[in-house]
Amino acid sequence: MTGNGLILQVRDLRVHYGAIEALRGVSLEVSQGQVVALIGANGAGKTTTLRAVSKMLKPSTGAIHFQGEDVTKLPSHALVARGMAHAPEGRGIFLNLTVRENLDLGAYLRKDRAGIAEDAEKQFSLFPILAERRNQVAGTLSGGEQQMLAVARALMSRPKLMLLDEPSLGLAPQVVERIFSVLREVNASGVSLLLVEQNAHKALQLAHRAYVLETGNVVMQGTGKELLASPEVRKAYLGE
Amino acid sequence: MSRVTEFLQHFVNGLSVGTIYALIALGYTMVYGVLKLINFAHGDVYMVGAFSGYYLGIVGGGGEPSFFRAAYVTLGAMIACALLGFVIERFAYRPLRHRARLTALITAIGVSFLLEYGFQLSPWIRTPVQFPPGPSPRFFPPLIDFGGERSIEILGATMPKIDLLGLGVALGLMLVLQFIVYRTRFGTAMRAVSFDPQVAGLMGIPVNRIISWTFMLGSALAAAAGIINASSRPKIEPLFGLISGLKAFVAAVLGGIGSVPGAMAGGLLLGLTEEYVAGYTDSSYRDAIAFTVLILVLLVRPAGLFGRVTVEKV
Ligand SMILES: Nc1ncnc2c1ncn2[C@@H]1O[C@H](COP(=O)(O)OP(=O)(O)O)[C@@H](O)[C@H]1O
Ligand SMILES: [Mg+2]
Numbered sequence: 001m002t003g004n005g006l007i008l009q010v011r012d013l014r015v016h017y018g019a020i021e022a023l024r025g026v027s028l029e030v031s032q033g034q035v036v037a038l039i040g041a042n043g044a045g046k047t048t049t050l051r052a053v054s055k056m057l058k059p060s061t062g063a064i065h066f067q068g069e070d071v072t073k074l075p076s077h078a079l080v081a082r083g084m085a086h087a088p089e090g091r092g093i094f095l096n097l098t099v100r101e102n103l104d105l106g107a108y109l110r111k112d113r114a115g116i117a118e119d120a121e122k123q124f125s126l127f128p129i130l131a132e133r134r135n136q137v138a139g140t141l142s143g144g145e146q147q148m149l150a151v152a153r154a155l156m157s158r159p160k161l162m163l164l165d166e167p168s169l170g171l172a173p174q175v176v177e178r179i180f181s182v183l184r185e186v187n188a189s190g191v192s193l194l195l196v197e198q199n200a201h202k203a204l205q206l207a208h209r210a211y212v213l214e215t216g217n218v219v220m221q222g223t224g225k226e227l228l229a230s231p232e233v234r235k236a237y238l239g240e
Numbered sequence: 241m242s243r244v245t246e247f248l249q250h251f252v253n254g255l256s257v258g259t260i261y262a263l264i265a266l267g268y269t270m271v272y273g274v275l276k277l278i279n280f281a282h283g284d285v286y287m288v289g290a291f292s293g294y295y296l297g298i299v300g301g302g303g304e305p306s307f308f309r310a311a312y313v314t315l316g317a318m319i320a321c322a323l324l325g326f327v328i329e330r331f332a333y334r335p336l337r338h339r340a341r342l343t344a345l346i347t348a349i350g351v352s353f354l355l356e357y358g359f360q361l362s363p364w365i366r367t368p369v370q371f372p373p374g375p376s377p378r379f380f381p382p383l384i385d386f387g388g389e390r391s392i393e394i395l396g397a398t399m400p401k402i403d404l405l406g407l408g409v410a411l412g413l414m415l416v417l418q419f420i421v422y423r424t425r426f427g428t429a430m431r432a433v434s435f436d437p438q439v440a441g442l443m444g445i446p447v448n449r450i451i452s453w454t455f456m457l458g459s460a461l462a463a464a465a466g467i468i469n470a471s472s473r474p475k476i477e478p479l480f481g482l483i484s485g486l487k488a489f490v491a492a493v494l495g496g497i498g499s500v501p502g503a504m505a506g507g508l509l510l511g512l513t514e515e516y517v518a519g520y521t522d523s524s525y526r527d528a529i530a531f532t533v534l535i536l537v538l539l540v541r542p543a544g545l546f547g548r549v550t551v552e553k554v
Contacts, residue, residue: 075446088438094436108429108444
């Protein structure tokens with residue numbers, strides 16, 4: 001555990017796609033138990049930031065500390081073992097597997113069969129539509145159902161920190177409400193969240209702190225309230 | 241021979257060859273699944289399987305042919321090839337994982353040549369066995385002695401008992417594999433890796449380890465195929481994996497590359513097609529059939545029988 005109360009600390013992260021520098025020295029922090037939002041225009045580097053943190057890709061330079069441990073060199077699966085879960089952009093559902101198999105994979109590193117079954121039931125009660133479809137191949141789910149499955153699956157590892165990449169993208173308003181209320185509950189149970197959202201308004205309302213990303217740089221940071229009140233943010237991201 | 245008997249005889253022969261293709265095709269398809277790589281050295285792993293069995297049979301199995309000896313030789317060859325598969329993946333393919341697709345493909349052909357011609361070097365270990373075997377063919381030792389009758393008759397069609405046993409073992413292995421792939425934690429992880437390795441990592445799946453195990457599993461099946469085939473057609477030589485490998489590759493494509501049931505169906509179908517066409521027309525067409533099938537599949541149904549038309553992920 002950390003002395004400073006940070007669950008995640010990212011320092012000076014740089015990521016290249018070939019010759020393109022997508023992140024130009026991003027630093028951010030998530031405190032234990034907090035919701036931190038990452039907002040910014042399309043192409044700002046939000047997805048890249050989450051991918052670098054969870055090692056879906058390899059950062060060129062920078063340091064990542066998770067629960068006080070330097071995890072810069074660790075692969076994805078080792079981070080999962082330490083309590084990180086990432087619901088990636090585009091949902092990352094295994095469309096060739098059933099709903100239940102997807103959930104079980106979320107609990108891949110857990111050994112307690114009974115606990116896993118119990119948690120799967122918990123997800124099914126959070127998202128009843130998934131219970132109806134539990135034995136269906138995930139490829140038959142609608143976009144909204146897949147998004148719910150992505151969130152449910154990330155919860156199956158009993159994470160301490162969840163990275164969420166646009167969980168509300170392209171969803172009907174009631175589904176968005178459902179997902180945000182689950183996220184609020186999850187956070188209330190002690191899980192920290194690093195949330196990327198294009199729905200900046202909802203994200204900032206939920207977030208304790210937020211960062212604004214622009215072309216691979218953090219250009220603004222503050223509490224959710226401060227950013228909601230900021231004229232620049234209102235103009236650029238809240239459509240005013 | 242009556243027509244029915246002839247038809248049945250071809251069926252039995254086709255099935256026997258088809259299961260060999262199927263076992264080899266499984267390795268192609270599983271490796272393609274997790275790496276999107278055609279492991280062109282896979283046919284040569286099949287050859288090494290037969291030679292491993294040959295050495296084990298001579299050195300360790302001095303005793304009389306028996307079920308015990310057959311099991312020991314088969315399992316030994318499967319383990320040897322699993323290790324070979326591990327080494328090939330770890331040292332030839334993994335360092336090139338993030339390079340262009342063509343780089344890995346050319347490397348696969350390189351590994352194939354290495355095995356084919358490496359095994360033809362003049363022997364440098366002489367007694368009690370010669371390793372590597374050198375260019376001349378060898379004769380696989382009999383693993384089992386069935387006593388008096390070597391064949392049984394089914395409605396007039398003859399089936400050597402060794403082929404029947406081979407068929408049983410091959411089908412048994414396919415059932416085991418089917419179970420592993422669809423019913424175990426490892427199998428689910430393998431299917432997840434083949435769908436999306438990056439996201440599989442996010443589930444906590446150690447992707448590299450799953451890839452290693454997949455190579456080992458596929459190579460072990462190829463070794464079993466090598467033993468089964470050599471038990472019924474004992475002449476083995478370092479180049480004989482090439483044509484069987486190519487045909488098994490065709491079987492994998494026919495079934496839908498990446499699909500496990502597809503590889504099994506494709507292998508059986510190809511074996512039967514070859515046998516019937518060669519049997520009822522001209523046997524010199526046999527080797528051309530596989531490639532005719534390949535061309536037809538690619539023209540008519542490129543995804544293969546069991547393959548899904550792949551949806552590009554955004
Ligand atoms: N796979 C990739 N290859 C090349 N460039 C990429 C790739 N993914 C993202 N980029 C580029 O990196 C920048 C950041 O992208 P991304 O992190 O996806 O932004 P966001 O999630 O904020 O929309 C963009 O300029 C984008 O074009
Ligand atoms: Mg994005």
